[in-house]
Amino acid sequence: MSRPSDYIDSRPELPDGGAPARNVPLNAVGWARWAWTQLTSMRTALVLLLLLAIAAVPGSLVPQRSSDPNGVSQYFVNNPQLAPVLDWFGMFEVYSSVWFSAIYILLFISLIGCVVPRAKHHWEAMRSQPPATPMRLDRLPGFVTLESTATSDETMAAAERALRTARYRVQRFDRDAPSLSAERGYIRETGNLVFHLSLVGVLVAVAFGGGFGYTGQRTVVSGQSFVNTLASYDSFNPGRWFHDGQLDPFSVRLDDLAVTYETENSAALGQPIDYLASVTVTEPDGSEEPRAIRVNDPLRTNGADIYLLGNGYAPTLTVRDPAGNVVFTDSVPFLPQDAKLTSLGVIKIPDGLASQIGMVGFFYPTQAEGANKAYYSAFPDLEYPMVTLNVFSGDLGLDAGKPTSVYQLDTSTMTQLNGRKVGTESIELRPGETEDLPNGLGTVTFDDARGANATTSDYTGSVKRFASLQIHHDPSRTWVLVFSLTALAGLLTSLFVARRRLWVKILDDGRRIELAGLARGDDPRLESAIADISRQLPSSRPTEGTVG
Amino acid sequence: MTLDELSLVALYSAMAVYALAFMAFAIDLARRSATVERELEYRTSASLRVGVSLTALAALLHFAAAMLRGFAAHRVPWANMYEFAMTGTLLIVSVFLVVIWVSKVDLRFLGTFITGLVLLFLGVASVNFYVAVVPLPPALQSAWLVIHVFVATSATGFFALGFALSVLQLLQSRRETAGTGPRFLATLPDAERLENFAYRINIVGFILWTFTLMAGAIWAERAWGRYWGWDTKEVWTFIIWTLFAGYIHARATRGWRGTRASWLAIVGFSAVIFNFTVVNLFFKGLHAYSGLS
């Protein structure tokens, strides 16, 4: 059997759907064969395709852990009753859920079960000659009769030439009358098979890439480096078969992150126009090379691809004890909260001061004051930068062994020392300024990144930026692309190449010529193809049918 | 007047002319019904030719509007909902004009549907989606924007025609079996031929959509660090692709060719429209480029 029995051009199906006949004992083999026939039928393929489309829908309605983990947490907060139920059904991981996987795995089993026998059949068909000319052509589509004055041999020769030029495979038969049987467009079926097999290729390549690849994130402040080892990632998602040895120990230093903002168009003031991260890559062998990373233009090095996915400011803050000893100094990434880069950051100082302190800070690249006296940022670039800090004292919870985020401060067991809530001012600092911490704990300085060149008339460059980099390795990406392209090529061939059979029969010693054709699959040009051939036959004119 | 204002003027003029074209096509349908009622033979009416000419004229104005918008923005005019709608509908009309010009079969009877659809979209877009010209955010600054979006909207043009033909196929086959439905159907090709046209047009759309999906993946790999991540828009692109793959299979499955296949084409095009409207406006994801907030 070459095609599924419910393929549109196959012989009609048995009324009972091909189930084992009643009088045959229903043994296991019989049922297995029946089940296999069902699974590899066109109807099953169709239903599974539609099921797959439907099954994909919920993943667009509910946030997914893979693409939007924060959205999932938020969903649990907003819908405490519903979320666990949805979770049980795998709704937050639709595309790796059991039911979604079941559908596409069945679909691909069906596909292989369908394609393999067809490939075998097609292989044989391609090497065999066109089938014998039917006895009667007049029932077939595109039937025409011509009258001719040429000899039978002349007509045969002309017809054969015309057919071969039009890339038909031609076979002569002389049963009842001399005739030519021709077929073209075998490549249509080849294209169809290539398309379906390429889909299998895509699936396998995607699975392979997911298994051996990895994705990691790392925030790097300008001037800092990042070494490609497991320990230096902020977060890391390895594939199932990943092992540490896959990481090449190259390193990347962020030399500068330049951001250009729109300053003229009033409808888009402050919209970012360009990001350019200038980096230096140090190869495992020690050689250095300056490179660039842009949005849409990742850095590809050592089998890894490095993307610039986010950016923000990392104010440099220094805390000293009352004696003037530095107990903390670092450029702290503040996470952007809005398009104008009002940013939120946390500083934790467990040691060196009279008590453990934590600071929650806001950074405004261009600080402005709203009607309610609240500060906001009016522009994302460094026009008038300010950091405000609220200080908390108490247990930072770092010793409890619980993992804590560097971007979050749990203030539930801490005492707030300053800020609106306790009726005092927050600490407000511009680059270069120092202020006292409350309760005589010490001082805090907002260091100007320009060092000795600092001025207060222009703040450009006064605060460092950070870049969020994503480092990604996918060993099979190229294969996914190759199989996609062969799928596309197969698709084009199978949808646009016509496959048809054509017959030329010579009757009455050459005085009458009959032509007819048969389309296999959709073929809008069957009739014009017949007309084309008939026009190339010697001195003939139609007597029946139309020659367009 | 700024270039963008000129673009709006051109667009409103185009809409006025589309409205006239719509009326001309509607008159043609009415005449078809009338000839059937009087049991006369339908000959292509003057209003049909007027409709096509007006559509072509409106398309020129529409093209000017898109070009002016592009010049105003110094980039391709398809970077937010308003521009997608403007350029997308232009492509739908262009696909229609090219198809009726190339096709040996007279498909001009689709004019009412196409001009109506385009008018509806342009109306909604210019009233609800209009945004001033703004520069491209960095993620959109890519040659792939030009290719990916252009091909996706062309595919939409073909799916729109395929949709209209499939709807007519359903009506026609009901008329053929039950004898009900609008009278002008009698002047249109029979259900089987309508279905064949729908198929030929939908497969072009399907190829373009396949290409859209692949180009999108290549672009996503460059911009977001992965070629496929089940972002909402990726999900819907996949759903649409799968639906049309189902449609093509249906055509080759006994018992599914005909009415059921037509329904699939209709569902497929509805998903395309849903993807463009509801998903763009209300679903959260990386593709949040509607330019509206």
Ligand code: HEM
């Ligand atoms: C991942 C699942 C599948 C997808 C996405 C898919 C997609 C397609 C597409 C796009 C076509 C039209 C282009 C062409 O002919 O090459 C097609 C045709 C075809 N497919 Fe599939 N297919 C899938 C699975 C299957 C399965 C499981 C079967 C067998 C039961 C099957 C049998 C066929 C046949 C016989 C045709 C030719 C239709 C015709 O003659 O017009 N396909 N498929």
